[in-house]
Structures are given as C-alpha cells and as structure tokens.
Amino acid sequence: QPRIVVIGLGVVGAALADELTQSGMRHVTVLEQGPLWETGGSSSHAPGFVFQTSPHRTMSLLARRTLDKLDGQKVDGQWLLKRLGGLEIATTAERVHDLARRHGLAQSWGIPSRLVDPGECAELWPGLDTTSVLGGFHTPTDGVVKSVHAVRWQAERAVEHGARLVPRTRVVGVTRTGGRVTGVEVLPVPAPDGATPEHVPADVVVACAGLWGPGLARDLLGFELPMMPMEHCFGLSAPVPGLIGRHDVLDEASRPMLRHQDFSLYLREYVDRIGIGAYRHRPIPVEPDGVAGADEFAATGVHPAMHPLTWEDFGPSWDEARRLLPELRDVGFGEGFNGIFFFTPDGGPMLGPVAGIDGLWLAQAVWVTQSAGVGQVMADWVVRDDPGVDTHELEYTRFDPAVVSRDWTRARAAEAYAEVYDVVHPQASTGVQRGLRTSPFHDRQRELGAVFEQANGWERPLWFEANAPLVDALDRVPERDAWAARHWSPIAAAEAHATRTAVGLYDMTPLSRLEVSGPGATAFLQHLTSNDVDRAVGRVVYALLLDDAGGIRSDVTVTRLGPEQYLVGTNGHRDRVHLESRCPDTVRITDLTAGTCGLGLWGPRARDVLERLTDDDVSHQALGYFRAKRLRVAGTDVLALRVSYVGELGWELWTTADQGRRLWDSLREAGTPSGLVAGGRRAFHSLRLEKGYRAYGTDIGREHSPAEAGLGFAVSSRKGDFVGRAALEDRPVRRRLACLTLDAPEAVVLGHEPVLARGAGPGQGAVGYVTSADQSYTLGVTVAYAWLPPELAEPGTALDVEYFGRRLPATVQSEPLVDPEMSRILR
Ligand code: FAD
Incomplete structure (x- = not known):
C-alpha cells in the first residue's frame, strides 16, 4: 500500500x-x-x-x-449539518428573472427547489421586511455545516x-x-x-x-x-432580544440561510445573534507572503485567516441588514472580522x-x-x-500556464469576488486581462469590427460588425428575448447564411495542437485513442481519449504527417498534460499552438476561392474528405486538412504565425467574387449544432461513453487494445445525447435548462437537461442537445424544456438536422 x-x-x-x-x-x-x-x-x-x-x-x-x-x-x-434550507430573495426585476433561471438549474441537477412569492418569503423567514422583496427561491435541502x-x-x-x-x-x-x-x-x-x-x-x-x-x-x-486569497467581511450582531432563549447552542438556528444577492449579502442565525457576510466591498487580495505563517500564529494566537474588520467595507451591509431585518434595528453591532479565503478565475x-x-x-x-x-x-x-x-x-x-501569472490571477480573482452574487450571463466574457493571446489575424478582424470574447487567454471574434448590411438581405431576421440576445447579434445569422450559401472564413487559431513524433509515436497514440490512427500518411482521424472506465476524457483529431509523426488537435493544456504524463521517452510532444495559426474556409464556394490561390490540385479526387496535404496558398506554406466542423465543403488551413496575415489577406481578396464572409463564434456554434457535432466539455464528458454520446463511430473495433476498451464491452447505455428542436420557431434556450416529460406536474422532476443550444438559421428553429433516458431519446418523443419558468414544447429529432446524407461536404 x-x-x-x-x-x-x-x-x-x-x-x-x-x-x-x-x-x-x-x-x-x-x-x-x-x-x-x-x-x-x-x-x-x-x-x-x-x-x-x-x-x-x-x-x-x-x-x-x-x-x-x-x-x-x-x-x-452537536450536529455537523443542519438542513435549514436556503432562501434567496429578489429585490430587482432582473433578480426575479434570474431566480427563475436558478430554479431551472436546480431542476436540471435534481435539487429540490421552488419559486416563492414575497408572502411565502415572510413565512419562511418570519420577521423579514418584505417591502422591497419581489420574490424568492427556496431550496429546502440546502444546509449549514459547522x-x-x-x-x-x-x-x-x-x-x-x-x-x-x-x-x-x-x-x-x-x-x-x-x-x-x-x-x-x-x-x-x-x-x-x-x-x-x-x-x-x-x-x-x-x-x-x-x-x-x-x-x-x-x-x-x-x-x-x-x-488568490481575499479578505471578506463577516460580522455578528449583538444579541437580538427576540432570539434570546429561542435557540440554545446545540440547535443554533432554525430559519433558512438567507441570501440577498442584490446587495451581495448573506445572513444566518447564530443562537441569539444574526451573522452577516458582505461581498459588497472592494476586493481585498492578500498576497501569498501576506498570509501569516504557523510560527507567527503560534506566537501571537491570531488566526492567519482573520484580519481586523474594515468598517468602511462592512458598514453599508450592516445598514442594509437592519433595513431587511427589523429585529436588528434596535440592536448594536457585536463583533466582526475580515475572514480570508480564496478566489479563482x-x-x-x-x-x-x-x-x-x-x-x-x-x-x-x-x-x-x-x-x-x-x-x-x-x-x-x-x-x-x-x-x-x-x-x-x-x-x-x-488553465494554460501560458496565461497564468500573478497579475492575471489577481485581476481575475478580484473580478470573481466582485461578481460573486451578480447576475452573470452564461455567455459573458471576462472584462480584465484582455488581449493576452491574439492570432495574426487580430488586427484585420478589428478592422472588420469584430466583437471579441476571451477563451483561455485568446481573443476570439463572436461576429463582425462589418457584416451588418448582410442582415438586411436575410429572408427572416431572427429575434431573441432580451436575455438570450445578450452577447449575440443577428449578424451571426447572416454569417451562418453566407457559410451555407457562399463561403465563410473562420479563425481556428485558439484550438490547441500538438506535434507528436519519434519512434513509438504510432503505438503511443494507438494506445491512448479510441480510433485507428495507424492509417496512411495524409489521413485525418477523429478519435476519443477515454478513461479506464470508458468515459470520454477528451476528443482529438489526429493527422498522420509521417510514419511516426502526427498533428493532434486537442482541447487544450489539460490534454497535453495527459498525453505527456503517459508518453514514452522516445516520443516527443511539441506544442505548436502559439507559433502557428489556422483558418477554416468552408462553404459551397470554398473550392473556387482556394483554387484561385494555389497551383496544387484541391479537387475531391486529389484531396478527399478527412485527408491532409501540404499546399502553397498565395505563396504561404499551408497544411490543409479536409475537415469541417460546420458541415460544409472546405478545409482547415494551417500555417506558421509569420505567414498568417498574408494567408488571411489573400483569402479575403480571392474570396470577394465568391461572396466570402468572415464569420465568428456565434455563427460557428449554430452551424455545428445543425450538423450535430459535439463539443467536449459542453455536450460530452467523462460521465459518458461513446455509445451514449452518439460517437460510437469514433471507436475502432479492428485495432488492438487501447485505454477504456475493456470497460466499453459491458458498459450499459444509461442515457443518450439527443437532438431536440423547440416547436415554436421564435423560442430560444441557451443550455443547462431542465427537460421535462410532456405535461409533467410541478412535483415531477426533470428527465434530463440541455447541454448546448442555439437557433438554426438554416431551419428557422432552435436546436437543443440534451441528455435523456434512452427511452425518451427516440425521434418523435414530445418533451418540454423549461426556460425561465416557461414550458417550451420540444420534439426529439433524428440527427443531424442538416445534410444527413453528407452531400454538402463530399464533393
Ligand atoms: P483551510 O481550512 O485553510 O485548511 C488548510 C490547512 O492547511 C490549514 O489548517 C493550514 O494550517 C494547513 N497548512 C497549510 N500549509 C501547511 C504546511 N505547509 N504544512 C502543514 N500544514 C499546512 N465556504 C462555503 O462553502 N460556504 C460559506 O458560507 C463560506 N463562507 C466563508 C466565510 C468566511 C468568513 C471564510 C473565511 C470562509 C468561507 N468559506 C465558505 C470558505 C471556506 O471556509 C474555505 O473554502 C474552506 O474552509 C477551505 O478549506 P481548506 O481545507 O482548503 O483550507
């Protein structure tokens, strides 16, 4: 042992x-x-x-x-845990709306919860002044832990x-x-x-x-x-007359834990006092060398996780607590401290x-x-x-060590502290430490009015304002409710439409890629991946990295560049660490991400554009689907992969960072007669959902087997042993990733919503949850992928998706929705 x-x-x-x-x-x-x-x-x-x-x-x-x-x-x-329940109150319309979202999340994950009106809030928390309370969210099984x-x-x-x-x-x-x-x-x-x-x-x-x-x-x-360790104000009132004698030290509290997030405040009973925690103050980071050591604690008796209370930070929360709880109005402040714990990005x-x-x-x-x-x-x-x-x-x-620095951590943790109780949109991006990683196309993207998001340090265009005039040409301009319309623009629809009808240009640079080479590289990748990668040089293979239990720990594309040389597209640093930790001494893993860049050129006219820029043969016969080839494109040295995450004819074109801008400029110029449009992540996301391509981390993960995820095609039965293979043989299918469309064309959901059996009563729990969803601009409906019990994942099954308390009828579809016969890609 x-x-x-x-x-x-x-x-x-x-x-x-x-x-x-x-x-x-x-x-x-x-x-x-x-x-x-x-x-x-x-x-x-x-x-x-x-x-x-x-x-x-x-x-x-x-x-x-x-x-x-x-x-x-x-x-x-004395108890360790008391299930007092949690009560979150709303004093703004925005919070009322958000509590409905939280209720949806609770249902998705199987946590009992209920939305309650101000009267019920007062019943749950006798003594609460509900003058400003507009509603609440009650979670009866939540509790406090000593x-x-x-x-x-x-x-x-x-x-x-x-x-x-x-x-x-x-x-x-x-x-x-x-x-x-x-x-x-x-x-x-x-x-x-x-x-x-x-x-x-x-x-x-x-x-x-x-x-x-x-x-x-x-x-x-x-x-x-x-x-990053941060200080956080916490205080106790003096004894409250109405509470004296109500609890002893053994039972301590009876009313639910109370959260008033509109004031970044939380409260609970402590025997005869009220404890108050305040997040509504400036972030107060504590540098690692500012955390007292054990010897200092032994000498002073002052706990390292406690600093003196800063009243200027705590005072407003004390006032608000007294406004909310009349029982505190005639009571003095007891004692407090700034407790220290940590925040992460x-x-x-x-x-x-x-x-x-x-x-x-x-x-x-x-x-x-x-x-x-x-x-x-x-x-x-x-x-x-x-x-x-x-x-x-x-x-x-x-987190990629390329972006992790003390400054970055400090800024991101401070942002996380400030937002801890804020209504944060699921698609919001960080507002700090931007511009850490940019592709060689970045300046050109800015010239086109790119609206960027940040992902693991990379700036990624969401859409391009320069494409706004294309919206007018759409048959139908998609609309969304105000929440779903945040961090979104109808321009995404125009970019998606251009990709399906002409040709789109997408920046793929932020995707991580490794070169795996040296004697034994083939055997190494064969062992770690689910698909047969020991194919001819120039073949591209989609494969999964499984764990020993057959769960999906990542997905990769493996391109064979030489007998013992591969380009592996991964989901980031975590995959690199996984591969490195299992890599034999003879095999070398080199991260190419920072020094290279790539563009997706996709659409029915993609070949017209590429042919204008290369003397190489890029016909279907010369460069077939899931094949790779080195090309000269407008003089740049390109590795072209005939793959498409959007379901259209085209290529990923990879080159070194120094040649990137030339490649971008040449494609843009040569693409003009073909109607080429630069596209952003929003269009890309919708296109990939229409085509049923799964995203690791969002749709699939370690809880799921390839069969459950609809990725059985990525597991090769003809190759030898590989990690996870044995477990797959007798792993039952417990659920399935299914494709739903919402019945009402104007309805939109964003992901994480609960899926309910059609007509389920309020007490009946969710049968599944949405992973990712988006409007399909091709079909004019919203597509939602969801995990469901196998018997409900059959096409035609009628279900409901709950979105902010509203039941949206949905139907399971056979997938993919767009081009199931692959005629758009294979030509
Ligand atoms: P710690 O409790 O700090 O334990 C780490 C231990 O490691 C310490 O005992 C330390 O002495 C020991 N140690 C460190 N270095 C060494 C070394 N070199 N050699 C030997 N020993 C070492 N969390 C919630 O979930 N809900 C809340 O409501 C909540 N509210 C909070 C309010 C306040 C005021 C504070 C301060 C924290 C709150 N937290 C809350 C956060 C929560 O307390 C912490 O996240 C959690 O206690 C961390 O536990 P830990 O074991 O990681 O750290």
Missing part, C-alpha cells in the same frame, strides 16, 4: 484523510501546522453555507455529496481507521527523485532556531493547504497556482495530479460546500485513478 501524506487539516484535508481510510488505505499521515481542531485556516471561520445550486453540474453534485455525507452525524452531541466539527468528525474517523494525525508540524519541502515524489520535509511549530527539517517518506503527497496553497506551489514546487477548484511530478496531487481552492464531495473524488482518483465524476472544470490544468 502507498504511504500517503496529506498536507493540511482543514475541511478538505480531513475529508480526504477520511475517504482514503474508508477506501482501505492504511498508511495515511495528515501533517497540520496549526493546533487541533481550529487550525487557524479558513475552515476555522466559515459560517458554512452550503447552497447546492450552481451553473456547473459537477459542482452541484459535489455539494450534494457533501451534505449527504455529513447529514445526521454529530460531534459532542466546519470545525466537520473537520473533527472526519479526522477522528480517519484516525479510528488507522490514519496518523500530526498537528503543529509544518511541511517546508517536497522531496522528489527522477520526477517522482519521495516525501516531505517538516519542522515542528514553533521551530527552534537552527532546527533541521525531518524527512517524512511518502509515495503520494496531496496538498490541501488552503490559503497557503499558492505559496506552497510557488516556493516548494516552482509554479504559479491560479488562486472561474470560481472552480484546483484539483488533480501535479503535471510532471508523479505522486504529487492538489486539492486546493475548495469551499466547505464541495469539501466532502471533493474528498471522495480525490480519494477515488488517488486510489483507483478514476475520480468517478467529470473533472474537466475541476482540474487545475484547465
């Missing part, structure tokens, strides 16, 4: 140690620099609200697992099952040999002058160091971890194996909300190499 060291005993370390021992691990040591059980970290100070509803499915699932685990458990006769008790209960159970708990011991080094972790070095706290660190041998080390994580990553491991945690150091793992940036769930996932991952859930939004490698 491996010797496992867990660094840190907050809620995360305690949950992990417990789960490891529950999985049968017998050599688990938890090293904690602070005292037990209030170690001084964030877990010692969290009011412990666990709201399960999140736009992210896995985050909701982990919250539910946290509550399910802690439910009914006790420490010293974090210190949760730490203790899980840690004591771990010890009962053999774990060793070592408080007042600080990890000051991580030792490794040849890319493998060998243990940690520790000092006692407080450390005597001149003490030499002691070595604790280990095969597996998991950092659950909370606030100290970024410092640990930087100082001990040499990389920047994108999480996208609100997600930082989990997973550390790239390049075998045996070293991170379980960082986790809230109490997901803590026990994360403990389970991490234990499964460490012990069985299978986290059991979709982790692509949890893994720290989702």
Whole structure:
C-alpha cells in the first residue's frame, strides 16, 4: 500500500484523510501546522453555507455529496449539518428573472427547489421586511455545516481507521527523485532556531493547504497556482432580544440561510445573534507572503485567516441588514472580522495530479460546500485513478500556464469576488486581462469590427460588425428575448447564411495542437485513442481519449504527417498534460499552438476561392474528405486538412504565425467574387449544432461513453487494445445525447435548462437537461442537445424544456438536422 501524506487539516484535508481510510488505505499521515481542531485556516471561520445550486453540474453534485455525507452525524452531541434550507430573495426585476433561471438549474441537477412569492418569503423567514422583496427561491435541502466539527468528525474517523494525525508540524519541502515524489520535509511549530527539517517518506503527497496553497506551489514546487486569497467581511450582531432563549447552542438556528444577492449579502442565525457576510466591498487580495505563517500564529494566537474588520467595507451591509431585518434595528453591532479565503478565475477548484511530478496531487481552492464531495473524488482518483465524476472544470490544468501569472490571477480573482452574487450571463466574457493571446489575424478582424470574447487567454471574434448590411438581405431576421440576445447579434445569422450559401472564413487559431513524433509515436497514440490512427500518411482521424472506465476524457483529431509523426488537435493544456504524463521517452510532444495559426474556409464556394490561390490540385479526387496535404496558398506554406466542423465543403488551413496575415489577406481578396464572409463564434456554434457535432466539455464528458454520446463511430473495433476498451464491452447505455428542436420557431434556450416529460406536474422532476443550444438559421428553429433516458431519446418523443419558468414544447429529432446524407461536404 502507498504511504500517503496529506498536507493540511482543514475541511478538505480531513475529508480526504477520511475517504482514503474508508477506501482501505492504511498508511495515511495528515501533517497540520496549526493546533487541533481550529487550525487557524479558513475552515476555522466559515459560517458554512452550503447552497447546492450552481451553473456547473459537477459542482452541484459535489455539494450534494457533501451534505449527504455529513447529514445526521454529530460531534459532542452537536450536529455537523443542519438542513435549514436556503432562501434567496429578489429585490430587482432582473433578480426575479434570474431566480427563475436558478430554479431551472436546480431542476436540471435534481435539487429540490421552488419559486416563492414575497408572502411565502415572510413565512419562511418570519420577521423579514418584505417591502422591497419581489420574490424568492427556496431550496429546502440546502444546509449549514459547522466546519470545525466537520473537520473533527472526519479526522477522528480517519484516525479510528488507522490514519496518523500530526498537528503543529509544518511541511517546508517536497522531496522528489527522477520526477517522482519521495516525501516531505517538516519542522515542528514553533521551530527552534537552527532546527533541521525531518524527512517524512511518502509515495503520494496531496496538498490541501488552503490559503497557503499558492505559496506552497510557488516556493516548494516552482509554479504559479491560479488562486488568490481575499479578505471578506463577516460580522455578528449583538444579541437580538427576540432570539434570546429561542435557540440554545446545540440547535443554533432554525430559519433558512438567507441570501440577498442584490446587495451581495448573506445572513444566518447564530443562537441569539444574526451573522452577516458582505461581498459588497472592494476586493481585498492578500498576497501569498501576506498570509501569516504557523510560527507567527503560534506566537501571537491570531488566526492567519482573520484580519481586523474594515468598517468602511462592512458598514453599508450592516445598514442594509437592519433595513431587511427589523429585529436588528434596535440592536448594536457585536463583533466582526475580515475572514480570508480564496478566489479563482472561474470560481472552480484546483484539483488533480501535479503535471510532471508523479505522486504529487492538489486539492486546493475548495469551499466547505464541495469539501466532502471533493474528498471522495480525490480519494477515488488517488486510489483507483478514476475520480468517478467529470473533472474537466475541476482540474487545475484547465488553465494554460501560458496565461497564468500573478497579475492575471489577481485581476481575475478580484473580478470573481466582485461578481460573486451578480447576475452573470452564461455567455459573458471576462472584462480584465484582455488581449493576452491574439492570432495574426487580430488586427484585420478589428478592422472588420469584430466583437471579441476571451477563451483561455485568446481573443476570439463572436461576429463582425462589418457584416451588418448582410442582415438586411436575410429572408427572416431572427429575434431573441432580451436575455438570450445578450452577447449575440443577428449578424451571426447572416454569417451562418453566407457559410451555407457562399463561403465563410473562420479563425481556428485558439484550438490547441500538438506535434507528436519519434519512434513509438504510432503505438503511443494507438494506445491512448479510441480510433485507428495507424492509417496512411495524409489521413485525418477523429478519435476519443477515454478513461479506464470508458468515459470520454477528451476528443482529438489526429493527422498522420509521417510514419511516426502526427498533428493532434486537442482541447487544450489539460490534454497535453495527459498525453505527456503517459508518453514514452522516445516520443516527443511539441506544442505548436502559439507559433502557428489556422483558418477554416468552408462553404459551397470554398473550392473556387482556394483554387484561385494555389497551383496544387484541391479537387475531391486529389484531396478527399478527412485527408491532409501540404499546399502553397498565395505563396504561404499551408497544411490543409479536409475537415469541417460546420458541415460544409472546405478545409482547415494551417500555417506558421509569420505567414498568417498574408494567408488571411489573400483569402479575403480571392474570396470577394465568391461572396466570402468572415464569420465568428456565434455563427460557428449554430452551424455545428445543425450538423450535430459535439463539443467536449459542453455536450460530452467523462460521465459518458461513446455509445451514449452518439460517437460510437469514433471507436475502432479492428485495432488492438487501447485505454477504456475493456470497460466499453459491458458498459450499459444509461442515457443518450439527443437532438431536440423547440416547436415554436421564435423560442430560444441557451443550455443547462431542465427537460421535462410532456405535461409533467410541478412535483415531477426533470428527465434530463440541455447541454448546448442555439437557433438554426438554416431551419428557422432552435436546436437543443440534451441528455435523456434512452427511452425518451427516440425521434418523435414530445418533451418540454423549461426556460425561465416557461414550458417550451420540444420534439426529439433524428440527427443531424442538416445534410444527413453528407452531400454538402463530399464533393
Ligand atoms: P483551510 O481550512 O485553510 O485548511 C488548510 C490547512 O492547511 C490549514 O489548517 C493550514 O494550517 C494547513 N497548512 C497549510 N500549509 C501547511 C504546511 N505547509 N504544512 C502543514 N500544514 C499546512 N465556504 C462555503 O462553502 N460556504 C460559506 O458560507 C463560506 N463562507 C466563508 C466565510 C468566511 C468568513 C471564510 C473565511 C470562509 C468561507 N468559506 C465558505 C470558505 C471556506 O471556509 C474555505 O473554502 C474552506 O474552509 C477551505 O478549506 P481548506 O481545507 O482548503 O483550507
């Protein structure tokens, strides 16, 4: 059995140690620099609200697992979790609207919830002044967790099952040999002058160091971890006369956890006081070296996760709390502090194996909300190499180190703090640290009035204002409700139309691509991918990267450039880390993304345009579908791949960054007589949905098998063994990704909406959820892909999609909707 060291005993370390021992691990040591059980970290100070509803499915699932685990458990006769329920109130029309969206999310993920009127809000929270309240969202199974008790209960159970708990011991080094972790070095706290660190041998080390994580990553491991400690104001009222005697310290609270997001405020009862948390203040980042060390804590007794309350930040929230709760109006302020915990660029945690150091793992940036769930996932991952859930939004490698810097993290975390309770549109892009990565076409795109979004540092055009005149020529200009029309323009319809009728030009540069080469490259890729990539030079193959359980961990296009040389299009840095961690010494992986660029040239007239610029033969006979060929295009050295993510004749044209602008200019000029139009992501998204092409992370993920996802064609039965193959043989089909269209032509949904059985009553749960959706400008209806039970995924099935509380009738269709016979592509 491996010797496992867990660094840190907050809620995360305690949950992990417990789960490891529950999985049968017998050599688990938890090293904690602070005292037990209030170690001084964030877990010692969290009011412990666990709201399960999140736009992210896995985050909701982990919250539910946290509550399910802690439910009914006790420490010293006191509960760990009380399911008080959550109540979110709306005081603006925009919030009322958004609560309906949250209700939809809750249904999609199976969390009981209800929209309530102001009268019901007052019943749920007796004493609430509802003068300004317009409505509410009630989630009866949400609850509060006493974090210190949760730490203790899980840690004591771990010890009962053999774990060793070592408080007042600080990890000051991580030792490794040849890319493998060998243990940690520790000092006692407080450390005597001149003490030499002691070595604790280990095969597996998991950092659950909370606030100290970024410092640990930087100082001990040499990389920047994108999480930023921030101060957050929290205060308690003086005792409230009406509450005195109502609760004792054992039962503590009875009214739901209350969120007033329009004022970025939350409230809960604490015996006879009201606790108030405020996010409505300037972001107050704490640099890693501003987080007090264990020795300082030992010397001063001041908890590192607590700074003095800044009244100028907290005061307005105190006033608002008193406005909302008349019981506070005659009561003074009690005490408060600025608690410290962390924010990340996208609100997600930082989990997973550390790239390049075998045996070293991170379980960082986790809230109490997901803590026990994360403990389970991490234990499964460490012990069985299978986290059991979709982790692509949890893994720290989702951020490309090319964009992660201290400045970037600070700015993005500050933005996340400011927006924590804001109504954030699912398609909104960050407003900070823009322009980090641009393609060589960027200036030309700006000249065309591109409206950009940002994705992993890249600026990507959504549409081009220069195409606005084309909207007038459309037979029907699509319309949307105000919410769906944000970050969207009818110009997208014109660009999509031009792609289907003439030719579109799309910037593909932000897609990640790797060159995989050297002796053994073929065997390596054959082993990791689901499809047969050992094809003739010049063939392109779509394939999946599966996990051992047959779940989809990514999808790739593999182009054979030589006997042992491949170009692999991936979903980003995370895939690169995955391939590198399994790569034999003889095989080299080179990231080509930054130094190259690519354009998609697609549409019925694409060949006319390309032929004007090349002497090479680009006929269907000379360069067939899913074939690659080197071409000279207007003098530039291009690798042309005859593939199309939009379902039209055409190519991806890849070249080096220096030749990119020449390629763009030449295609634009040669395309003018053919009606060539530059297209953005919005048109692209609609076109790919019409054609039924899945997007990894949105439509498909690790929870799904190829058969469930409708990607059975990407699994080769004729090639030898590969990762996931054995598991596929007896993996049952539990659900299917189905194509729906909304019956009303003007109806639009955006993704994550619940799908209900036709005519289901209010109490009946959702049968599935929408993954991605968009208007089809070719067909004049909205297309929505959704996960459904197999029996409901049959074409013709009538269902409802709920959108902001409205039931939109929908019908399952056979797919793809556009060009199922492939006549547009194969010519
Ligand atoms: P911590 O609890 O900080 O534990 C990390 C541990 O690692 C510490 O004990 C530390 O001493 C130890 N450690 C670090 N470095 C070393 C080392 N080198 N050697 C040995 N030991 C080390 N979350 C919610 O879900 N809901 C809420 O309502 C909520 N409200 C909050 C309000 C406040 C005021 C605060 C402060 C936090 C709140 N949070 C909330 C956030 C939540 O508290 C944290 O996300 C969570 O507690 C983090 O747990 P952790 O185990 O990662 O970190």
